Amino acid sequence: MNPYQSLPARSFWRSAVAEPDPLAIDDLWTPAFEIGQDEPVLTAGSCFAAHIGRALLERGMNWYDAEPAPPGLTEEERRARHYGVFSFRTGNIYTAAMLRQWLSWAFGRTTQPTEAWLEDCRYHDPCRPSVEPGGHASAEEMLAARAQTLAAIREAVTEAGCLVFTLGLTEAWRDRADGTVLPSCPGTVRGTFDPDRHVFHQFTFEEVRRDLTEAVALAREANPRLRVLLTVSPHPLTATATGGHALTANTYSKSLLRTVAGQLSQELDDVDYFPSYELITGLPFRSRFYAPNLREVTPEGVDFVMRHFMAGLSRPAAGPRPAADPRPVRTGAPAAEPKGVDTCDDAVLDYYRPR
Template identity: 30%
Template structure:
């Protein structure tokens, strides 16, 4: 969807925008200056709408979504996925990332299994919950005798069928809480996707290179393009507004967490740039089309902050302080007016 103005309107908008220039305008507003302070990037964000602090929030997306959840919970906002997840001992590897997904040792649960990386896998999970789509064995894949893989989960090891089905029930119940939401926060992760040819499921994760090699006819690699990805997002948003709150509002962003590896014949840095650029274009199109969809620039804030501050040592996962900084911008943008109104009411009382 194109944006078009007459020259007078365009000039008026430009002149009224204090952060319009790369090297023009007030020094502290110039992009050049903000990008070279050596500190976290400060971005001015003008939201389309405000969030009422009482609105239940549903989050979906990559591991960056889990980081967002942690901050939302610390702020006391009603996060619908709080308390949901899978027992920590069911993960392939127990590490800090798993723990930060909401779990800890000793039988607690982690939300890390809820990570959704590709848009197509998000669409399938929503159809499972909102359209009651069913799959043989709930979509689980038996890779070895009584060793079951859940292609819609993230990071889980192979488990016996009973345990795997119990986890699938937990994850489906977590996703079903979207029906109670008033606002959805989606972080889009990547375009590279794996399909299970037998069930037609777009897998959230493949079972590993060894299993791909053993079952080459069952699993297929697809790198979805712009139109397919946009169509999936449009279908998911329409589905949610039909089966959940009819006035659901959405905040979309692109995860700054890069591809861990690519299956295309190109440098992973180039492949990651292509994937993120496509997803950013999809979110821009959604932002332009609908007044109930807003784009939040967490991707730009992280990617344009110094890498030493923005990322952990692995240069893959976003540092905690960086997430906190991003969410400060989020709160100031979407909760500022509500908080101010609440404070005024308290003073008046």
């Protein structure tokens, strides 16, 4: 006997990944906790998080919009001003450091910056430069608008049952003057780049783990009942500031974020990981869910991810490890693989998959 003889079919590559029709692959996620149909759910993070919020709402779940649009705006105007995109109008929160930063400002743990970027007689927020495309009439008006978002964060975190946070990047730009982590490089979306002031930073595993752990702790100080569901965005980075190749830079970033998410889901109570990243980028799907630019996820891909999400919620939350599979198991030594088929030592484990 050995441990592999009692594992289910989903634990073996051939039966779980290689042989099924890709669209029939299932059972990737058993939630660590239940999310009720009426339970307020927050979404925040990188671009893919915007898809999750809309999909939850379309499926009748209680997506929490803590900062709804004022009346009189068209749908296009609401989207342009980031109403209804995430649970609050922070814009994209690409890094764990930015999540910690927003929460620390919202709950008064650190002092927020007060600088405004002036362009064409309008004032823009360096911490969310794309949220108000038309800018503000004054720096005071800009800070008042940010204060509304900070109040929305406090309300939402205090009232919600679950926060779904999508990790996007490990690359960021910092303001050397006060340490603020910026959502984009100054001089791209807005602002003016100052090489003496604006510095590139590549977050390490330990930094991402620390920032995300502190963010969860900050949120739970305000709401001890809050559960956290982590995901990793399947959108590749658009460009890397490292000067390296975009393909290897993306692999580094996504693998690091996926590792941190998995680590915290094991270390922290009521923190779970949902595999939206694997459902889009996995080998059996052969990039079928990407637009021609190989970056944007198609509506079909979003729907595929959300079908798995809803299917997972319909299962009981994970409990103790199930008992050994009662089916007969193979004993004895496996036959050798034919030469040229697979010479990896671990290929022998396929012998023990359920038949």
